Amino acid sequence: MIARTCDAVSDTETTICRWLCTLVQILPAIVAMTILAAAQASAQDAVWSFDIPSQSLPAALDAFAEQAHVQMLYKADSVRDLQSAPVSGQLSPEQALHHLLQGTGLSFQSGGPNTITVVTPPAEPNHESAPPARDRPRTEKPLKVPEILVKDVQEREGDVSYVAEGTKTATKTDIPLIETPQSISVITRSRMVAQEVNSVAEALRYTPGVQAEPFGFEPRFTFLRFRGFDATQNGLFRDGLQLRNPGFAVSYNLEPYGAEEIDVLRGPASFLYGQGSPGGLLNYITKRPTRESLHEVQFLTGNFGRHEGRFDFGGKLNDSDVLSFRLTGLFRESGTQLDQVPNDRIYIAPAVTWQAAARTQITFSAHFQKDQLGSSQALPAEGSLRFNSNGRIPVSRFTGHPDIEKQNRTESSLGYEVRHGLAPDWDVVHKLRYSSTELDGLTTYSNSFGTDKRTVSRFAYGSLGKLNALTIDNQVHGKFSTGPFQHQVLGGLDFQRITVDLRQTFGAATDVDIFNRYDYGAPFALPPVFLNQRVTQLQTGVYLQDQVKLYDHWLLTLGGRHDWASDETQDRMTGAPSRSQADRKATGRAALTYLFDNGLAPYISYSTFFLPAIGVNSNGQAFTPETGRQYELGIKYQIPRTRTLLTAALFDLTRENFIQTDPSAFLQVQRGKARSRGLELEGVASFDSGLDVIASFTLLDNEVRETANPLEKGKRLPQTPGQFGSLWVKYTFSGGSLKGFGIGGGARYTGYTYGDEANTFRVPSYVVGDAAIDYTWKHYRFALNFNNIFNQDQFGCFDRSGSFFCTFGERRTVVGSVTYRW
Secondary structure, three states, X not given: XXXXXXXXXOHHHHHHHXXXXXXXXXXXXXXXXXXHHHHHHOOOOOOEEEEEOOOEHHHHHHHHHHHHOOEEEEOHHHHOOOEOOOEEEEEOHHHHHHHHOOOOOOEEEEEEOOEEEEEOOOOOOOOOOOOOOOOOOOOOOOOOOOOOOOHHHEOHHHOOOXXXXXXXXXXXXXXXXXXXXXXXXXXXXHHHHHHOOOOHHHHOOOOOOEEOOOOOOOOOOOOOEEOOEEOOOOOEEEOOEEOOOHHHOOOOOOOHHHEEEEEEEEOOOXXXXXXXXXXXXXXXXXXXXXXXXXXXXXXEEEOOOEEEEEEEEEEEOOOOOOEEEEEEEEEEXXXXXXXXXXXXXXXXXXXXXXEEEOOEEEEEEEEEEEEEEOOOOOEEOEOOOEOOOOOOOOOOOOOOOOOOOEEEEEXXXXXXXXXXXXXXXXXXXXXXEEEEEEEEEEEEEEEEEOOOOOEEEEEEEEEEEEEEEEEEEEEEEEEEEEOOEEEEEEEEEEEEEEEEXXXXXXXXEEEEEOOOOOOOOOOOOOOOEEEEEEEEEEEEEEEEEEEEEEOOOEEEEEEEEEEEEEEEEEEOOOOOOOEEEEEEEEEEEEEEEEOOOOOEEEEEEEEEEEEOOOOEOOOOOEOOOEEEEEEEEEEEXXXXXXXXXXXXXXXXXXXXXXXXXXXXXOEEEEXXXXXXXXXXXXXXXXXXXXXXXXXXXXXXXXXXXXXXXXHHOOOOOOOOOOEEEEEEEEEEOOOOOOOOEEEEEEEEEEOOEEOOOOOOOEEOOEEEEEEEEEEEEOOEEEEEEEEOOOOOOOXXXXXXXXXXXXXXXXXXXXXXXXXXXX
């Protein structure tokens, strides 16, 4: 099947393509041999090349751990607000760390093989230590360098910040957020804990530029829209590897309790990740093994009959640092705001890290998730959003049939990640994951509204799908200098193979009286099969990136990628010959950043994207890929000596060549072109006083520029607000009689939207309030969280068969939790 990806290219390109495909298949074996050789050698050089400027001590320790290829253990409180001394030259790790800690009052000791622990030495009488580095004059000019945040070895009590120090999502390299030349938000674990998020959609509510609930309350999966463009099928990633969902064959609704953080990258990302949405992507970062002992159990209860238990364990598997583990899981039984719609889940995710050698680390991870859910319920606009003489339709109205309704999903994955240091400044990363998702769904939905404004006609739709995916990403990272230029280079080769078996049913169902809460309609026959097919998609991509720093201030980022993609569809119903399509495309990014000494970092960037458009035109010719480009101008400000990050971004994003249905001929055509321009503002801060703040605002100006439907030309994209914003503030008392008590709240504003392409049906704006109260005492944490505390109406509306339907947003939810950590 891989060879078919290369069939439609020239002879020269075919040779290159087949070589790349072959390399993808044999590279895991090469990496495995490298691991075995490294494990047998287990040698560590006595002297290393260090280049660590004076900076905050946590960042300096993480840089030391990266350059010395060791693990650092330290208490976050003991190093906070301290400044390191600069270290440069050929030194042993002991010599380098001794210089690094000068003036901090700290020392270190061996914590085991390849592990160093930073400690506070006992106080000595009649001895005055040198003043802390933060109080003495600095003679070295500060240099911003990539920071590696070693989250798994820091004390958890100190890891309470809403502000992340770095991310790999935007560049696949370890750099601080301040040096990332693209708009990105990082939702940390502590932020998710404070807000008690129970879905990925909830985690995104205080994030600019992204919509996760455009159609209201949806328990089945998470919609993703970035900067006005949908990314639900191809914008979801787990640990940097794509979770593609071709044609909504299956669906994903990732468990947020299993995430260490969630990264939201806005704007095109094809230059690193291949085909995808022009608006951006979401990268779900799973919890990883930790060498620090971790034990957490949690019990939750809430309205709609919710009962849930969680656990999170981690630590060393033996007395050495060779093996460490993480085991996360939950069990939930719950109803929802809708009658007959459950939200039950079983989730378990084990992971083990093996320190095979001084420079080689392998992490094995797996997960299993089983959901028993129901579908969202679209109600006629007249009776929900608008006036109806018959009254108001109950919010909990279930329009399906309880005897046949189901949404059962089972997903699992197994994979590993290998990191091997080739030299002090060079390493390789190899990731592989095999995943499988099965969906067994049948729903009865409202289709049109009768003239009596009571009777609703319905259809039944079923989907039985199974998706298997093999995803591989191979990376080489390196650092070197050419004169005054400091290079951080990345080269990569990735591969995906996705197989989807899909069987869908469709048929008429009986009518119901929408105002009779218990009218499920007369019995009807199960819908017949109308589609039975297998889809196989392949993608191979090579990419190269260079981040060039000049005089510690200028940062130029250049990246490019070339993809070969193919799609084959086998019709199992008619037995017709398979339909295949092959595409190839190059994409890229160029960005320039200036790093001021005061923490300001303005940047400008240009990037492109592509997305295969599956299908043929009226002449039987395959559609060409969707393409587009983005210009972005932004500025980031990291206030010195604080955990505060402020960002602003202006963007101009164009999407071209997307497929539409010509309303005059009812044929698919490739004429779509839309533009989205806007402004995104975000501020995130965690102050030592106990105050945490999240603020965001998005201004969107989107327009359909070219279309096969003249009614939508010049109009806004449906279900897309022109502006939305949010503010969250939480304060935790750090002393006195109220020590450990926290109280917080937030407000979310969403501007008006349109429910149709012609912009004739306007959906009003709304403001939703949230609140939280918690108390931490010894090993316990008690919390009470409110979402939509005032039970404000909110709607996602659309046109279906000439009638407008609306789905209510999430109603008021109350969740109480008790957590015990030891």
